[in-house]
Every structure is written in C-alpha cells, then in structure tokens.
Amino acid sequence: MYALEHMRGWPCYARGKELVGGRVYERFFNCPLDYSQPDSDQRVRVFVRHIVPLGKEGKVHELPFILYLQGGPGYECQLPASVKGGWHALAIKEGYQILLIDQRGTGLSSPINADSLEARFTTTNEKAEYISHFRADNIVRDCEFVRKVLCEGRADGEAKKLALLGQSFGGFCITTYLSLFPNSISKAFITGGVPPLVDSPDAVYQATYQRMLSRNKQYYDKYPRDIQRVRTIIKHLNMTDVKLPDSGTLSPRRFQQLGIFFGFTGGFDKVHQLVFKAADDLATTGKLTTHTLTAIADSQSFDTNPLYCILHESIYCQEGNASLWSAHRVREKQFAAEFEHSWDIISTREDSSSPVYFTGESVYPWMLEDYAQLRRLKDVGHALAERSGWGQLYDTSVLARNTVPVAGVTYYNDMFVDFNLSEQTANSIQGFKQWVTNEYHHNGLRADSRVMSYLVDLLRGDITDL
Structure with missing residues (x-):
C-alpha cells in the first residue's frame, strides 16, 4: 500500500500498514552524509516510521508532529505493538502524529556494522572518517531534513515545527537541536537525558x-x-x-x-x-x-x-x-x-x-x-x-537565551546520566522546567506512562509545586 506516496510531492515512498490505534507509513529519506557538502554524492538513507491516528488519515498535512529520539547511541527505534498505551497514546490524545526515526547508522538508516563497512571501504581511516559523521549533530540535521520535507507547504507557525521527545541519548540530541535549530521546535520533552555540558568523558x-x-x-x-x-x-x-x-x-x-x-x-x-x-x-x-x-x-x-x-x-x-x-x-x-x-x-x-x-x-x-x-x-x-577532530555539539550562548518550551525529568539515582551534571545543564537552559524524582530509574519512560503525562502537565503549567 502506497497511500501517501505522491501526496503533495513528499519525496519518499510510504508503505502503510495497520497498527492498533493507528496506521504506520514507512518512509525513507535520502540525506547528505556531510551537511557541509549537501550536494555531494555521499548520502545516507534515513528511515522514519510515521504513525497517523486511525480516522485522521485525511489530516496528515494538518496535524502537528512529535518526533521521538531513541536512546543509545547506536540503537534503532522499535515500533510499538500498539499506540493505545504509554507515551504514544498520550501523544495521540494531545493531537499529534508520531515520527519514529532510526538514527543514522542504526536499524534501516544506513546501518553500520562490520559487513556494511567492509563492503564500502578498504582502509581503517576511511571507515573512521565515515563513522565520524554519525554523531548527534548530524542526527539532528537529518531530523531537520525530515521536518522540512514533511512540513513543506504548511502555513507558518506551529504546524511547521516539530515537538520532540528524547529518551537518554535522545535528550542529548534534543539539546543539540535546541542549539542548532531552535526555531524549528515547538516544544521538547527530555527523559533521563539532560546531557552534561563537558568537553570530554x-x-x-x-x-x-x-x-x-x-x-x-x-x-x-x-x-x-x-x-x-x-x-x-x-x-x-x-x-x-x-x-x-x-x-x-x-x-x-x-x-x-x-x-x-x-x-x-x-x-x-x-x-x-x-x-x-x-x-x-x-x-x-x-x-x-x-x-x-x-x-x-x-x-x-x-x-x-x-x-x-x-x-x-x-x-x-x-x-x-x-x-x-x-x-x-x-x-x-x-x-x-x-x-x-x-x-x-x-x-x-x-x-x-x-x-x-x-x-x-x-x-x-x-x-x-x-x-x-x-x-x-x-x-x-x-x-x-x-580522534580529536570532533566539532561542538552544544551552543551554550543559544541555550542561555532559549525560548523553546522544554521540560525534562532527571532521575536522582540514574546510573547512566549523572544527576549533578544534568542539573547544571538544566540550569543553563533558559526556561527549562525540571522534574527531579527518585521514583524511577533510567527507563522511567518505558516503565510508567505517568512520566510523559507529568511532563506534559509540567510544561503546560498545570504543575508548579516543584
């Protein structure tokens, strides 16, 4: 089924299938490997699952998007068995259609493994140089590429922007997104992934x-x-x-x-x-x-x-x-x-x-x-x-004057993302609404749907007693 393939010129094919509570369209985007050379022949294929609430298929060019950024790095985004539970259900209730992206190098997005590298490159230096383009900065640029394609032709305003949800490393990516393209984001939610603004690990x-x-x-x-x-x-x-x-x-x-x-x-x-x-x-x-x-x-x-x-x-x-x-x-x-x-x-x-x-x-x-x-x-x-030739992932001056509504949960006992370092970053992002709790561990978003619900209420202003 290719129901949306040619709608308004979206330059990607979309194979549709049923999901409990929604319809899934499987999209591929042809993105630059290196965005400093956008016209180069070196490209990466980026795969996105696009979930439209059942009964809303005719409004795909009107409903706003929420894009989910997976934890990792290096892990693909799994398709849920249903969107009638967890954060997916809340997103649909809030009026969103959902984008689940396989970050470049994972899943169906030009996956990196020994076989794929050996098929393309001969030397270690060639392989390392290629992989150096698979960090958060280029993951974010892929998301921006996808946003421009899917929102082409929409009226200016919120409909042209993405809402973002980032789990763990996905929150790191959101912070980079806030640094690079703040005008493309309507709001953002970070769960267990407020990154430390450090120069080395x-x-x-x-x-x-x-x-x-x-x-x-x-x-x-x-x-x-x-x-x-x-x-x-x-x-x-x-x-x-x-x-x-x-x-x-x-x-x-x-x-x-x-x-x-x-x-x-x-x-x-x-x-x-x-x-x-x-x-x-x-x-x-x-x-x-x-x-x-x-x-x-x-x-x-x-x-x-x-x-x-x-x-x-x-x-x-x-x-x-x-x-x-x-x-x-x-x-x-x-x-x-x-x-x-x-x-x-x-x-x-x-x-x-x-x-x-x-x-x-x-x-x-x-x-x-x-x-x-x-x-x-x-x-x-x-x-x-x-390798020492890495670029900057965050712009602290942009974060300090941030105007994008952002809410995040920091787990006090998180074993992976240090609480103190996360708190310093949250205090560095203007307007960041932080929820600190010891009720959950790093996988709180998957463990309890209340995590996302609480963040939505927090960002909306319904919760003020933190």
Whole structure:
C-alpha cells in the first residue's frame, strides 16, 4: 500500500500498514552524509516510521508532529505493538502524529556494522572518517531534513515545527537541536537525558562509577547469596576459556558488564536470574550450559549494535578532545580495586567473602577482542577513540537565551546520566522546567506512562509545586 506516496510531492515512498490505534507509513529519506557538502554524492538513507491516528488519515498535512529520539547511541527505534498505551497514546490524545526515526547508522538508516563497512571501504581511516559523521549533530540535521520535507507547504507557525521527545541519548540530541535549530521546535520533552555540558568523558565516568558502586551494594543487599555465586563464576571464567555460541568470549570482564541492567527497573532481578542459573550449572555440571551462555549473549547487544561501543564515548567529546577510552582510563586510575576481575588478585584479599562488583554502561577497548563482531572493528574502534577532530555539539550562548518550551525529568539515582551534571545543564537552559524524582530509574519512560503525562502537565503549567 502506497497511500501517501505522491501526496503533495513528499519525496519518499510510504508503505502503510495497520497498527492498533493507528496506521504506520514507512518512509525513507535520502540525506547528505556531510551537511557541509549537501550536494555531494555521499548520502545516507534515513528511515522514519510515521504513525497517523486511525480516522485522521485525511489530516496528515494538518496535524502537528512529535518526533521521538531513541536512546543509545547506536540503537534503532522499535515500533510499538500498539499506540493505545504509554507515551504514544498520550501523544495521540494531545493531537499529534508520531515520527519514529532510526538514527543514522542504526536499524534501516544506513546501518553500520562490520559487513556494511567492509563492503564500502578498504582502509581503517576511511571507515573512521565515515563513522565520524554519525554523531548527534548530524542526527539532528537529518531530523531537520525530515521536518522540512514533511512540513513543506504548511502555513507558518506551529504546524511547521516539530515537538520532540528524547529518551537518554535522545535528550542529548534534543539539546543539540535546541542549539542548532531552535526555531524549528515547538516544544521538547527530555527523559533521563539532560546531557552534561563537558568537553570530554572523564568527568562523566568519575561520577557514574560512584553510582555503579552504590547500585552494586544495593544489588548484594537484595541478593546476598549472589556474593559467593558471582565469586564462583568469576573464578571459573578466569580458569577456563569459555566460548559463547556466537564465537565470542565470555571473559570475567565481559560477565561484569551484566551490571548495565542495574540502571533499569527490574534489572537486579534479571541479573540475579542469570547469576543463579550460571552458578547452578557450575555446581551440577562443572561448566556453563549452552542455555545459560545463550541467555547471557542475548542480553548483550554490543555485537548487533556496534556503534554503541565504538562511538559511545564521543558523545561527550567537544572540539579538540579525544576520548582515549575514558571509562577504561578512569577505572584503572581510580576504581581498579573496586571493579577487579582477576581471580589472582581477588583470591588474595583478606576478606574471602568480599563481593565482585559489576560495571555499568561503560565501554572498554578489550570489548574489541571479547565480542565476535566487534573484533572485526578493532582498528576502527581504536581510531575513533584517538580522534580529536570532533566539532561542538552544544551552543551554550543559544541555550542561555532559549525560548523553546522544554521540560525534562532527571532521575536522582540514574546510573547512566549523572544527576549533578544534568542539573547544571538544566540550569543553563533558559526556561527549562525540571522534574527531579527518585521514583524511577533510567527507563522511567518505558516503565510508567505517568512520566510523559507529568511532563506534559509540567510544561503546560498545570504543575508548579516543584
């Protein structure tokens, strides 16, 4: 079905299909790779799902848009099973049609992986240069490209602008959007993603490692028997070369990365189930079963979404700064003892019941060895970590005189985005309405539809007692 393909000259094809509560049109846009050279033959394909409320198909050129920016970086935007619940339902109730964009390099938007890079480029430098165009500044320029196409021919005013919703890294992108194209935004909502206005990642990891320690202590308070279970697993992984079904290596340091789930509601329970099963395997068979190894591999998406590893730290880099594997450096310098993974060292501690701590969302150079697909990107991963030619992502002078209505929620116990750094940024954006809560973790938007509802009321002025 191509019901909207030729309507008012929209230069993209649109295949429509039913969704509970709406109709989805699948759109592709041909965007410049480098917006400083808009006429170059180098292009990226950007995919957008366009959801129109049922019964409103005839008003697609009238209803305002809300565009959702996914967390990450490096993750595609999932199509919901229904728009009758969660933030999607509220957006439709507020009179919006919804745009779900796969940010460049993800999903169906010129996805980056080892195969796609090897098909196009020969050298490491060529690959790294290409990927350098996949940060928030160009993601935002893609959104602006899409806005101009979809709003072409509309009357001036709110109908020509986008409302924005950004989760986690999506909030980072919104802050860049506010810096670059504030006149294109009608309003913005940020959930767990008010970015730190730093020049390099070091300050971020110095703060978030402290939060990782706190979450580890809470985890072991909830599951004290897991202290010995995890020690047993770490010992086994130190003594045995454990291969995963996908040919990756389950090293002790990779096992520690399961702690990323500590940042989400329900994450303690998820990790406990994996720990409990792995420890039971070792107790009954002396090795980890295929079932357990598959469950662990399936819970770690660094191979399927490689941008998260190789481009993650660059989201904090401003002009002239290289990341240089910041999380690894900060860990080795300040937190090596707390996050030790070597059994030779752990076994010499006086307290034989001391816990082994998990890490969080940090990325490390050794991931380019332990993950099967990331091995193929080892050289380009190191090249990007050493790159210092990044541009500015934020214009603090523009943010200081912002006139776009913006509301955001900052989770006090957020393990990924430090509260104090986020609060500094919120105070730097004129008119920013900030909601601080300890009721949710990083995935509050998905965990409870009240998060979006509260932000809408806050921006509207219905809530004033913060």
